[in-house]
Amino acid sequence: MDFRLTDDQLALRRGMRELLAARFGREALREAVEAPGIDRVLWRALGEAGLFSLRADEEEGGAGAGLPEAVLLFEEAGRALLPGPLVASHLAGGTGLVPGAADGTAVVTAVDAAPGAGAVAGDGVLVEHLPSADAVLVVRDGGEPVDVVAPGAPAAVPVRSLDPLSPLHRVAEGTLPASTPAGGAACGRSADGGSADGGLADGRSANEWSGNGAARGTSVRGRASGGVxxxxxxxxxALLTAAQQLGSAARTVEMAVAHAREREQFGRPIGSFQAVQHLCARMLVRTETARSAVYAAAVTADETETCAAKLLADEAATANARDCLQVHGGMGFTWEADVHLHLKRAWLRAAQWRTDVEAEERLAAALRCPIPR
Amino acid sequence: MELARTAEEEEFRARLRGWLAGVLPTLPPRPDPLDWPARRAWDMDWQRRLYDAGYAGLHWPVDAGGQGATPTQHLIFLEETETAGAPYVGAGFVGLLHAGPTIAAEGSAEQRARWLPPILRGEHVWCQGFSEPDAGSDLASLRTRAVRDGDTYVVTGSKIWTSHAEVADWCELLVRTDPEAPRHRGITWLALPMDAPGVTVRPLRTLAGSREFAEVFLDEVRVPVANRVGEENDGWRVTMVTLSFERGTAFAGEVVACHRTLRLLARRAQENGRWGDPVLRRRLGRLSAEFTALWRLTQWNVSEATHALRRGGTGVPGVGGSVFKLRYSHARQELYEAAAQVLGPGALDLAEEWARERLSSLSYTVAAGTSEIQHTLVAERLLGLPKGR
Incomplete structure (x- = not known):
């Protein structure tokens, strides 16, 4: 496996970093904290830069690029704390599930409705940026089709979101469309599975739900949904979320190191004290270990490696943000410093698309298979 | 970033797999782990088989007696041998992974021809004479003196933690040749024959009960100047070459072996019922992520070294090896802690290999540069934090 970035990959990453520096610098970030939501102008600029269309077929206006390229862009998004349902919009754009997603004219969010996603009965499912979204992907697991519904369709209650940049709503699982084969393309889960998941618990059939959905808003079904x-x-x-975690982890190392070089106590920079040096060194070790796992999973697209990537990137982002806070001392506990924004987003992402429970259990289950090459 | 896999490499893999399937069942039974002379003989027997089959010194340059294989082929070799449960370097560790690569990189043509073939053929065991009683983490403060007398050095001092000293033929030795110079600039690298008059080896018992390392006392030992690798007083730089091999890729094979152990742990836990404990299961799952990432990190380090080599560099792994070493040494200890959980009361029975490995793993965060030294290296060299006191 060759980990070096090609010239094209380097250019892609540089382009995204420059775009975000120009369009979503620190001032824009702090404005977004006070007024969370989606900046539609920025969203279209991200679309033009290929963030959502990167992996779409070239004849459909995409770049025909692969997961490694997408991972590099999402790493940049993670560094910049770029808010919005980036992963869902990218997946909707790349698959053609939602018209307009690829070029950034439509904002798409998603609900992870797979059993074993970490929620227990009664938790409900959290969905980010619901009021700004034009469509919602409902993603279960295995070979099931992905449903696309209107944002008004699921019964949703706003949550006081931990992350000021990510508005959250809680959706009752029973109000999601039930597991149904779409156009006969899906293998589908058994009724038992659906029932255990709460999908059919209230006794309504999928058709009834569709009726309810139509009453609340139009169900948007992309042409490709049957085949995804x-x-x-x-x-x-999970991989693209891990890539954002990686970007955040790398950014908090930089923030901690910059502060440790500047801030003086006892007449010298605190970064010359071993206690602080070793905190920073551990941050880098976490970041680079996670980077190996994330980049490798991007190349192999292997399920088990993706679990490893998510697990290690979650660890790197959350633990690094906490260490970064520690290095910043009292400043790290303030609203003014950006550290808490990294930590809160890292916690949010850790709860999305493969929580530690799910990733660890999947990795354990795979232990009887040969190590991936 | 891409999955580069050539037909040549896959053919290499297939051929190796075939050879391993044939040779492994013919190996004699493993000796008592505490019997080092027997272990030496067994490890050297394996090395000889590798040599005869054309797998010894696989990635060493051809002019150093190696096969000139690509680093990727070397990784395939490590991956396949460990997956098949083949022996690891054992007593050949220092010769094959430290001293040998250092001589290949820094030695003269004559020195390479003299020392490298016996290492590859499994005839010579090397040990490492770096640490001293008063020079551990602060290696550059070493005091073993070498005084020039015509075409020989007269060496007096003592070394400690010298692995395999009891069964070694040669020692890669660091000595002080200029006590007046700044401490990093007065050190010289010598190849010391262990049977030279004045060399006394006093074995030390490890906490695992093994006489695996020793103290080495040197009393006016005469070492020919021809045994010096690199220039006089340039030994610190030569040493850094060895240390970066040690931290960079020398543990690559062990990472694969750890993942194999993890799968065996999962099987054992399923057999004894402890697999039903979600805490244990998740612990093993997380370790699987850990060793998967470490294997990829190794591949990354190797691919960086390969490309540096093509650009005319030395192919010596960089300080990035510290990142790997820190994470791996911790993960290995955690692996055998998890093994103890799988074994239950069996963890107290030294007849269990994993109970013994749990003890051996305790050296990993100390040997080859303590974790604390590595953290300082990462902070000052990679992150550019100001030097501490």
């Missing part, structure tokens, strides 16, 4: 497997989308969502 939920298992693949969940894996890709």
């Amino acid at each position: 497997s939920a298992g693949v989308l969940r894996r890709e969502a």
